[in-house]
Amino acid sequence: MSSRSEEDVLAAIERRRRRPHVKLMDRHVTLSHGAGGKSSHVLTETLFMPELRNPMLEALTDSALLQPNGSGPRLAFTTDSFVVKPLFFPGGDIGELAINGTVNDLAMAGARPLALSAGFIIEEGFPTEALRAIAASLGAAASAAGVAVAAADTKVVERGKGDGVYLNTSGVGVVEHDLVLSPTRVAPGDRVIVSGTIGDHGMAIMIARGELELEVDLQSDTAALHELAAAVVTAAGPHLRCLRDPTRGGLATVLNEFVVAADVGIVLDEVAVPVRPEVDGACEILGIDPLYVANEGKLVAVVAPDAADATLAALRAHPLGAEAAIVGEVRADPPGMVVLETSFGGSRVVDMLAGDPLPRIC
């Protein structure tokens, strides 16, 4: 299968623009509009896109790509707000999550992180020592990822108008390769690879809230993926179609974004998808499919078949990718759909996340 060029990416955006119009039926914003699934997409397509329309935003990638002087290396630019609850959880806290999350959005563009910003919205009455712990964690995670928090801002809102701390991080990175990474380039025959177990972050947060009668020792997988992403870029080169970190909405939602963008189908092999037994067990009790649970330290790569083995090997050679696996294949049919081949030998359609079973997960 031939890969698709930059012109094809623009053509795909144009096609999406001309799609029969989705309508926003909700008169009020609901939690599911923030869940990263179906409702979020409707809000984006019907409200933000018509008002902010521009090709960078419409590419719907994790980072926008800029070229300050019309030539020279491209810059990646991204933003993410964090409203996770609780602020401190097994395996991390909002500070570490906010750095890793934005480093990862840059990394998914194959960019080397250059600088991050931190915008705090703090609720009046929040303990200064807890704020210090978050700032320390922010600083440590930034150092670990080899990037500086170059700009910061602090706002305080009245008691009862926030929830401790909300934190926005934005980031700038340099793209040191010439690849065009875009879900519109995904083509039949391509392989879908995940870098490790899915659902760890979302389940760790749910259990940390203590609202469930579950005692499971589970940690968030929050991690900076810039090295892992760079390894994939090197291993797959021009055979790499796109990279994405499956956060809100989980693996299922990301794969659905791919099939819609490229007008292809994806067949996912349930047995091949790595899931920790603890996550699997907790999901079963809660009636949640791990395919929809957020990850904060995993990536999904789609590569041409020839590059699949080399990419898998490169991922497994890095500690963060030790459990990487090829989990699916791209097909021409059914276009726009993700089909799961289950462990029982059956198959079912896997749609985007609907509703929000796990609010404020990141």
Add this chain to the structure above:
Amino acid sequence: MSSRSEEDVLAAIERRRRRPHVKLMDRHVTLSHGAGGKSSHVLTETLFMPELRNPMLEALTDSALLQPNGSGPRLAFTTDSFVVKPLFFPGGDIGELAINGTVNDLAMAGARPLALSAGFIIEEGFPTEALRAIAASLGAAASAAGVAVAAADTKVVERGKGDGVYLNTSGVGVVEHDLVLSPTRVAPGDRVIVSGTIGDHGMAIMIARGELELEVDLQSDTAALHELAAAVVTAAGPHLRCLRDPTRGGLATVLNEFVVAADVGIVLDEVAVPVRPEVDGACEILGIDPLYVANEGKLVAVVAPDAADATLAALRAHPLGAEAAIVGEVRADPPGMVVLETSFGGSRVVDMLAGDPLPRIC
């Protein structure tokens, strides 16, 4: 007076690091920590700086300066969260404010805005039509400033954990000059110029809240200042020491930042400071000094004496700078202090903003 070089800027940062340590006495975050004045500085110096320490952040400028490849034009990078209340006010709304605010932070580095991001934190139950109005305003303001919203993110928090909409904008710009703009370069003899009337935004917001028994027809001055800033850069060239937009904490706080950074004094001429009679009157009734009231469409430039007239002329030639005025002069003494020569012929020290008389003004 000779201007100060980039090395001097670093030396000044080093001096500040070695200053006798300010201590954070508060055990909880208060509204005044978000007011941009004294408490905000204490929080920054005692909590954020020690944890995030790096020269870009410590320059305490409105934008950080980056050089992606160690050469070529510098990039400016900045972030700002907006929690203004009410969301819609005479002269603008949170969307327009968020674009102009971040464009202005880039402009104060003398940068041409390249791309902005928008991170929404929406309270569950917020009307989608109001959200559309904000997005429309965001789009229109971005277009007007010649910049695209290239990256966006939406989070939703539960009812009672927010206040309608909070909005973070971050921005990237290109610096197309070689000047070093920094408050550490301010030197005795320099002139202080403001681009127009002060206090319009803060007073317009206070009146829009309807909590006061005041009926005054006052509009926010929210405006994108990139053209005005570019005009100052061209007019003053190497005689330009620094640019700053006096938002939270007002003109008084910005001038105090200058005198501390450069270890100089500033004498401010009360009669020369342009204030609308409506703002003056409202301030008098509320017992607030307009010098501390936020502006969202004004800049302060400090220039060497030789460039003062040319800078003033350049400002006045632009519609946004029609009421520009030279309002003060930099002196060697008293170091670290701003002194106001009052209209009565007396003089008094003007300190940084203490407390927060006008919370959530931006």
